[in-house]
Amino acid sequence: MCQGITDEQGRLLTSWLGAFNVVWDYSWPLQDTTVLHIVAPPGEEFIVKASTTSHHIRREIAAHTAGFEGLAGRVSVLRHASAEAGILVTEFLPGTLVEGTPAEDDPETYRQAGAFLKKIHRPAGTSAHYAKALAAKTLQWMDRAPGLVPERQIDSLARELAALEPGVVQLVTSHGDYQPRNWLQENGHIKVIDFGRADARPWVHDLVRLSHQQFVGRPELEAAFYDGLGKMVGPEETDLWRLENLNQAxxxxxWANQAGDTAFEQAGRAMVDRLFSGT
Incomplete structure (x- = not known):
C-alpha cells in the first residue's frame, strides 16, 4: 500500500475502487495528510485524502455531505468516505491551479470567485459564543508569540483585542482557506477545491487571507471580488472583521513557526505588521 496510507485505509480504498494506480502525490507533510491523485478501473480519476490525526478530513467530509447546491461541475463530488478511518475519495476535478498563473492577476477571476463564495456561504445560524471563543483562542496565540512578534506589537494588539465587542454573530458555511491556491480555472471558469477547513463561521472569515495577499496594492482585484460577492465589509462588521484579522495574523x-514553515511564518508577520500600521 502507498506510504501514508494505513492498512485499514488501504483495505477501504480497495473495497471502494478495486486496483488503482497513483498518478501524483500532493501530500501535505506539515499537516500529516496524504493526498493522492489516482486512477482506478475503468480509467476513472480520483483524489484520495487520508490522515489518522488531522481533523481536516472530518471537516471536508461534513462539507461535502451537506452538499453544494448550484455548483455542480465546479466542486468535486464525494464518492466514498470514512470519518472513523480518516479517509475520503472525491472525483478528480479537472483544471489548473490559479495560483502562480496569469489568472491570479485577472479581475475576472476574482469576480467569479466572489460570486462562487456567495453560493458557498449558506446560513448556519447565529452564535453568542463564537466571538468570545475566537478572542480566547487569539489570546492563547498571543501568549505564545513572544520572541516571534515584537513585544510592543503584542501589547498593542492585546489591548485592542480586549476592547472588541462583536456580540452575536451570524454564521455561514465558510470554506476556511479561500484563496488562489484552492481555485482552479478551466476554459475561463473558476472551480474550488479543498474544504478541509470548512466550518460554520462569519462570512468575513473567508476574506482575511485575500485582503492580506492578493488585494494588497491591487484595488481592481478587490473591487472585482466584492462585485461578485455582492457585498463588502461594513461598519456593522468592524469589530468582528478586526477580530478575525488578529486571530489569523x-x-x-x-503555527507556522511550530510547523517549521518559514515562508508562512513571514507571511504571518507581514499580516501583523499591516494590522499594527493600520494599512
Missing part, C-alpha cells in the same frame, strides 16, 4: 506566525 498572530495564529499564522505561531
Amino acid at each position: 498572530v495564529g499564522t506566525v505561531v
